[in-house]
Each structure stands twice: as structure tokens, then as C-alpha cells.
Amino acid sequence: MPRAKKPTKRDCESGDVKLPDDSNAEVLAKLAWAVAHPARVRIVRLLISREACVCGEIVAELPLAQSTVSQHLKILKESGLIQGEIDGPKVCYCINSEKLETLKKLIAAL
Numbered sequence: 001m002p003r004a005k006k007p008t009k010r011d012c013e014s015g016d017v018k019l020p021d022d023s024n025a026e027v028l029a030k031l032a033w034a035v036a037h038p039a040r041v042r043i044v045r046l047l048i049s050r051e052a053c054v055c056g057e058i059v060a061e062l063p064l065a066q067s068t069v070s071q072h073l074k075i076l077k078e079s080g081l082i083q084g085e086i087d088g089p090k091v092c093y094c095i096n097s098e099k100l101e102t103l104k105k106l107i108a109a110l
Helices: 025-034 038-049 057-061 066-079 098-108
Strands: 082-088 090-095
Touching: 025 066, 025 090, 025 098, 038 057, 038 066, 038 082, 057 066, 057 082, 066 082
Parallel strands: none
Antiparallel strands: 082 090
16 A cells, blocks of 8 residues: 655645634634533533533433532533523523534634
8 A cells, every 4th residue: 555645844835825714713712622521512412402401400411420510511601602591499501502603613614
């Protein structure tokens, strides 16, 4: 099987290469970090599949302690990917569709 040609310095220095616009780099980094843990990915998927969930329902779906789930929810909420609304003694969480769409578009633009 032939080996792939290793790129040369000349290949990399081509003036035709256009660098992407970095104006959204911080937004992408913040949102990507929010889903950079398997538990948070699972929480996002769960909230996408449901209209809303209270913390206890999320805990019931994951093999994690309530305090661990709460910490992951806090990170997701701080990023804006999810929203939490106080409903009596509980907090009801839902996905922020606008932020999720932003994340999708920024990743696609990579």
C-alpha cells in the first residue's frame, strides 16, 4: 500500500489558504466545553428528547449521584445550552434551542 505524501512547508505556506473568521471562537469554546463530558452530552440528549425535566428525573436516568448531576446541570446552564425554571421546590430544566442551533452552526463551520 503506498504511503500518503507528507505535506511540505511550501504546501502549508500557500497564499491561497484563507483562515476562518475567529469572531465566534470564544462562543464555540464555551459551548463545546459545556458538552465536553459524557454525562453532559447525555443530559443534553435527554432534554432534547423531552419537553422538560426536573432534576430528579434526570438523576433517575443517569448512573450518577444527585450532586454530580446538579454540578453538570450548573455547567450546562452557565453555558446557556439549558435553562432552569424554579417550579415550587423543584427546578424544571429544558434545552435552549437557540443556543443548541448556535453550537451546531459553529461546529459545522469548523
